[in-house]
Amino acid sequence: MQADQSALQCNACGGLCYFSPERSALECLSCGECYDLGQPDDYLARDEFAHRPDVAEPEDNITPAQRTHQCQNCGGEVLFTGPALSAHCPYCNGPVVLVSGDAGYRTMALIPFRVDAAFAKRLAQKWAASRVACPAGLADVVAQGDVAGLYAPFWTFDSDEVVQYWANFVKPGGKAIRISSTKGQMKIAFDDMLMPASPHVTPLIRDGILHDFDPRDLKPYRAGYLAGFAAERHHQTVAEGIAANSADKDLLIRNHIKYKIDRTGVHGIRYLTDTSGIHYRRILLPVWILHYSYGGHAYKIAVSGIDGRTFGERPFARRRLALYSAAISACVIALGMAIGAAAAF
Amino acid sequence: MLAETSPLFAAAALFGLSTYFGLIPIHKLIQMHEARHELRQGSASRLRRAGGWVVVALWLLTVMWCAVFIGDWWASGDYQAASERAWQRIGILAKLAASAGGVR
Ligand SMILES: [Zn+2]
Ligand SMILES: [Zn+2]
Numbered sequence: 001m002q003a004d005q006s007a008l009q010c011n012a013c014g015g016l017c018y019f020s021p022e023r024s025a026l027e028c029l030s031c032g033e034c035y036d037l038g039q040p041d042d043y044l045a046r047d048e049f050a051h052r053p054d055v056a057e058p059e060d061n062i063t064p065a066q067r068t069h070q071c072q073n074c075g076g077e078v079l080f081t082g083p084a085l086s087a088h089c090p091y092c093n094g095p096v097v098l099v100s101g102d103a104g105y106r107t108m109a110l111i112p113f114r115v116d117a118a119f120a121k122r123l124a125q126k127w128a129a130s131r132v133a134c135p136a137g138l139a140d141v142v143a144q145g146d147v148a149g150l151y152a153p154f155w156t157f158d159s160d161e162v163v164q165y166w167a168n169f170v171k172p173g174g175k176a177i178r179i180s181s182t183k184g185q186m187k188i189a190f191d192d193m194l195m196p197a198s199p200h201v202t203p204l205i206r207d208g209i210l211h212d213f214d215p216r217d218l219k220p221y222r223a224g225y226l227a228g229f230a231a232e233r234h235h236q237t238v239a240e241g242i243a244a245n246s247a248d249k250d251l252l253i254r255n256h257i258k259y260k261i262d263r264t265g266v267h268g269i270r271y272l273t274d275t276s277g278i279h280y281r282r283i284l285l286p287v288w289i290l291h292y293s294y295g296g297h298a299y300k301i302a303v304s305g306i307d308g309r310t311f312g313e314r315p316f317a318r319r320r321l322a323l324y325s326a327a328i329s330a331c332v333i334a335l336g337m338a339i340g341a342a343a344a345f
Numbered sequence: 346m347l348a349e350t351s352p353l354f355a356a357a358a359l360f361g362l363s364t365y366f367g368l369i370p371i372h373k374l375i376q377m378h379e380a381r382h383e384l385r386q387g388s389a390s391r392l393r394r395a396g397g398w399v400v401v402a403l404w405l406l407t408v409m410w411c412a413v414f415i416g417d418w419w420a421s422g423d424y425q426a427a428s429e430r431a432w433q434r435i436g437i438l439a440k441l442a443a444s445a446g447g448v449r
Contacts, residue, residue: 132375132378132379203389203390204390206390207384207385207388207389207391208390210385247389248389251389251392252387255392316372316375318368321368321371321372321375324371325363325364325365325367325370325371326360326364328367328405329360329363329364329367329408330360332408332412333359333360333363333408333412334412335409336408336409336411336412336413336415336416337356337412337416339416340412340413340414340415340417340418340419340420340427341416341419341420342420343417343430344416344417344418344420344427345421
């Protein structure tokens with residue numbers, strides 16, 4: 001982190017460089033010279049690290065950043081590297097102030113931006129325009145918004161689970177509903193499971209736009225990739241990261257059990273799992289976030305910096321919802337009355 | 346009280362109520378549609394949103410049940426007999442709902 005500033009200076013003219021998604025290289029703002037950030041040993045970025053919950057593993061990789069901004073609205077701590085400083089928080093669009101001494105854990109790898117700001121904005125507009133039952137003119141409102149490029153902190157977790165489960169299901173047939181119970185054992189192997197490493201990174205960002213995350217695209221962490229973008233550093237210990245994402249993991253395990261049982265009306269699932277082979281990475285993934293407000297509410301649309309996949313929040317038009325509701329109501333009532341009339345005779 | 350009105354008036358009232366209370370299920374339906382098409386398959390967010398079908402099913406079944414009763418009443422002209430048949434149908438609906446419990 002200490003060599004950051006000099007690493008971002010152009011060798012030819014001394015100007016400031018930024019990372020260009022289009023050329024996937026550091027580009028000088030003054031003379032246009034490009035610098036490739038790749039190294040022969042980039043494949044090492046795919047390496048994973050073992051974690052054993054029963055053994056205390058003090059992590060000493062805590063490094064303070066020189067210039068961190070903290071959001072006065074959501075509390076997010078964001079690092080702006082190089083040019084194109086933004087005065088707003090990429091997560092919530094709140095104002096940010098300079099703070100010192102933001103200690104974070106070492107980021108092991110990242111995927112550099114491949115989609116640039118202008119394209120990301122067009123994708124966000126396209127997404128907004130294609131919404132069902134959205135207010136008229138939503139795309140125009142979205143067009144007014146600004147996109148912020150952010151390297152968002154994520155975990156990848158591997159683990160092997162040996163799950164013992166008990167559950168009830170509904171047995172069809174006969175006159176009465178019968179509830180049966182079942183139990184069993186299964187193995188689940190989670191591989192490169194993406195988990196947000198910050199409370200500011202919502203699961204919607206992970207599940208909405210990062211479908212095609214591929215660990216083979218990871219590059220070793222280098223400050224040059226961050227030049228011109230915001231980044232949030234890793235603040236969670238491995239144990240904290242696992243704990244923060246336990247609700248999601250629980251949901252996934254329950255879903256695996258449901259599929260394994262493969263019956264109707266599966267409910268009352270209880271399980272015990274023996275977790276082993278935990279491996280993790282602390283990584284940064286590129287995300288464009290567009291903020292806009294509609295009717296006094298703030299919304300955001302996220303665009304993947306890897307492949308441009310888009311997902312977000314949007315308002316609904318009450319009148320259009322009512323129209324759909326009326327149409328479906330009319331159909332159901334007509335059908336119901338026809339059935340009822342037939343039943344009367 | 347309902348017996349003193351006409352079946353067609355009851356149908357109109359049901360239409361109004363169903364449209365009003367349908368706003369929430371329709372909202373859920375659109376969110377589920379977006380989740381199916383846009384959220385990553387098997388992801389936690391998609392599984393959470395898929396839970397919205399309960400609200401949709403409850404709305405549709407309730408409206409359907411009321412409409413079948415009104416249709417029966419309208420055709421037979423016998424409010425008492427129609428409402429007796431309606432209560433019998435609740436048992437069938439409950440079974441339907443229970444067996445739908447595993448559908449996703
Ligand atoms: Zn230069
Ligand atoms: Zn913020």
